[in-house]
Amino acid sequence: MAKNEVKIPKATLKRLPHYYRFVSTLHNSGVDRVSSKELSEGLNIDSATIRRDFSYFGELGKKGYGYNINYLLKFFRTTLEQDDMTKVAIVGVGNLGTALVNYNFTVNDRMQIVAAFDQSQEIIGRTIGNITVQSMEDFENKLEEQGIQVVILTVPQQVAQKVSERITSAGITGILNFTPQRINVPEKVQVHHIDLGIELQSLIFFMKNQ
Incomplete structure (x- = not known):
């Protein structure tokens, strides 16, 4: 479901910059993919909350594979309009x-x-x-x-x-x-x-x- 078709909770929107920063750190460390469990441990946010947050924006990952770091990084940059200063x-x-x-x-x-x-x-x-x-x-x-x-x-x-x-x-x-x-x-x-x-x-x- 596209983000403009559903009202995103404010709590979810406030967590997006935290996700973006953590994913950027993983990218800079050479990590290719990450699971919701690893995101949960790194951010101290319940994995169910992370999956629910991500679900508002469509299929960001695949079951059994996790999330592609490059894809997530591009997604968060676009969503947070981080391509512009x-x-x-x-x-x-x-x-x-x-x-x-x-x-x-x-x-x-x-x-x-x-x-x-x-x-x-x-x-x-x-x-x-x-x-x-x-x-x-x-x-x-x-x-x-x-x-x-x-x-x-x-x-x-x-x-x-x-x-x-x-x-x-x-x-x-x-x-x-x-x-x-x-x-x-x-x-x-x-x-x-x-x-x-x-x-x-x-x-x-x-x-x-x-």
């Missing part, structure tokens, strides 16, 4: 923003932070890696000029909503929100919330109750 901007260059710019998605050559913005005069003009922090006054012009599609939001919580409104007004339809604030955006905008406090609390809970 996605340009990302950081808004808010404090400690976390600085760390993310330094990291700069080096594990994936199809996503790259190309710009960083802040409103503090103490931060504007600072060079982090190969990126110079720019003023928010130039935000809209630089987005268009550099072809930026996604923004990572790492501003203080109290200004997150206001800044997100400016981001979406500039035409950005994808935000990775690292602030605790749950921002309200237009329906066409995709927001993924990364609350480090909640993630850590969840980790500790599962550690104590496994």
Whole structure:
């Protein structure tokens, strides 16, 4: 069944990048094929869940053979649109923003932070890696000029909503929100919330109750 003929669960879509990264690692290691059991062990995801996720996209493998790595790699690149470079901007260059710019998605050559913005005069003009922090006054012009599609939001919580409104007004339809604030955006905008406090609390809970 083609992916445009069925509604793919959000949980499945969120797992696709994990599958892609693991398959890329296998490919780089010279592996030709992999079973759902091996995927399960490598990703710590139940094999039944993996088979169900893959079933939404048709026949990706063969029973008794497993999955062809080259085929899976091509499939995930196409599905995740990884044949094109996605340009990302950081808004808010404090400690976390600085760390993310330094990291700069080096594990994936199809996503790259190309710009960083802040409103503090103490931060504007600072060079982090190969990126110079720019003023928010130039935000809209630089987005268009550099072809930026996604923004990572790492501003203080109290200004997150206001800044997100400016981001979406500039035409950005994808935000990775690292602030605790749950921002309200237009329906066409995709927001993924990364609350480090909640993630850590969840980790500790599962550690104590496994």
